[in-house]
Amino acid sequence: MIAVFTLLYIAGIWLFYVKMKVAPKPTNLAVCAVIGVVAIGAIVILWRFSAPMSSQVVVNRHAIQIVPQVQGPITKIVAQPNVPLKKGEDVLFEIQKDTYEFALEQCQAALAASEKLVEQQQAAIKVADATLQQAQAEMGVAKADLTAKEASNEKTPGAVSQLELAELRQQLAGEEAAVRKASFSKEEATFALDVATAQVDGAKAKLATAEFNLSQCTVYAPADGFVTNWQVREGSMVVPLPLAPMGTFIDTSDLDVVGVYSQNVVKNVKPGDKVEIAFKNHPGQIFQGTVDAVIAASGEGQFVTSGQLVDVSDIRSSGKFAVKIKLDDETMVHELPMGTAGVTAIYTDTGKPFHVISKVTIRIKTWMYYLLPF
CATH class of the missing domain: 2.40.30.170 (Efflux pump adaptor protein, beta barrel domain)
Structure with missing residues (x-):
């Protein structure tokens, strides 16, 4: 458009001064120059804003810094610089797994022990419950015996000696104490079961952490793309610190x-x-x-x-x-x-x-x- 206007402007000047034979004067020269500058300037401004x-x-x-979740020496480097990789499918490198495999086995053993402890506490609750039922039954017998003897003594004074009644009351008190003791034992076993169950939950969490750490020994491509600035070598020690990346991954997705x-x-x-x-x-x-x-x-x-x-x-x-x-x-x-x-x-x-x-x-x-x- 600017070129077209320039050509038209030149043609107009040619017609004005050549064909129409208008004598060039400072006034008309200045007017023609102003018209050209203003027109071209207006076109440029309108163009730039539109x-x-x-x-x-x-x-x-997006560039992703490659930082592993676990530390250890690199045992194998798979990815090659500037070669396309698939997210979650292609391996970048592998970290030594021995330490994390040992930790996983320890967590598995700890979980098994915790589960056995839960079974043990469940059995202890059953024993405490049976003991409580037995104590309650014996207390009931002692209470019934005492009630019967007291009733008999009221109908026939002197039928039961005071010594025998005192012994029955003492026996009943002992049975009541046994019931309380059995109840406390059951409560204690219940608390112990809660603690053992919590230990199982903690052992499962530690096992999940150990499994996660072991899985992180194999580092996969974080996205579709390629790795560059690949400076690592087999045997290099890697640490999970963002200030020490293994390389740079370019996300091409x-x-x-x-x-x-x-x-x-x-x-x-x-x-x-x-x-x-x-x-x-x-x-x-x-x-x-x-x-x-x-x-x-x-x-x-x-x-x-x-x-x-x-x-x-x-x-x-x-x-x-x-x-x-x-x-x-x-x-x-x-x-x-x-x-x-x-x-x-x-x-x-x-x-x-x-x-x-x-x-x-x-x-x-x-x-x-x-x-x-x-």
Whole structure:
């Protein structure tokens, strides 16, 4: 559009000064210059706000630091650098299992002992219950005997000696004490069963931990992707510390295409707007997409909490926002390398006649990638 207007402008100047033979004067020369500058400036402004372009485009992927859950020497390295791997299926490396197998066996033995202790306490409760029933029965007999003798003595005074009655009362008191003792024994056995049951639960938890630790001796790919920066060797000691990763895993199951735009030109950009992208590693091709989100935040505006005051000389901003773009071609999600650069154009709902400028420009750019491979 700018080129077309320029040609028309030149043609108009030619007609005005050549065909119409108007004498060039400072006044009309100045007017013609102002008309050209204002018109082209207006076209550029409308173009930039209706179909903004950016050459600051990058393909971003998530990088996962490989940190094992357990420690030990590496016995086998399976994964090769930059070779595609499947999540949860392909093995990265294996850690020595001996220590964790011993721990698992100990936990299994401890669980078996705890379960036997539960059975023992259950049997003790049965014994205590039988003892309590027997004591209650003997107390009932003693109480019935005493009641009968007291009733007989009331009808026939002197039929039962006071000594015999005292002995019966003493026997009943002994039987009541035996009942209380048996009841306490049953309660004690119940408490012991609760403790043994809790020990079984603890042993099961320890067994689950031991099984988990043993399973973590084989480290699998955390996602679909490939491992890079692979510095480990067999025999290397690995530890579960995030500050000492074994390597870096690149997740290829998803990607983010991010373009950087000036804050003023994204005022008309909204999610769902059509996008065209030209990548440097795919010269001559245009990829379609849509705006996923305008990330209206920048690290330049973040103040980190610390004990120091903010230095005003460090407060600055480049005046740009990032725009996250979603590609229409889902196959490109797995094909585009991390860090791929390019150029992108966003087509907003405003100034649609000016979209053609960005459409032409981005197509020129993608073919220029053949001529200027840098």
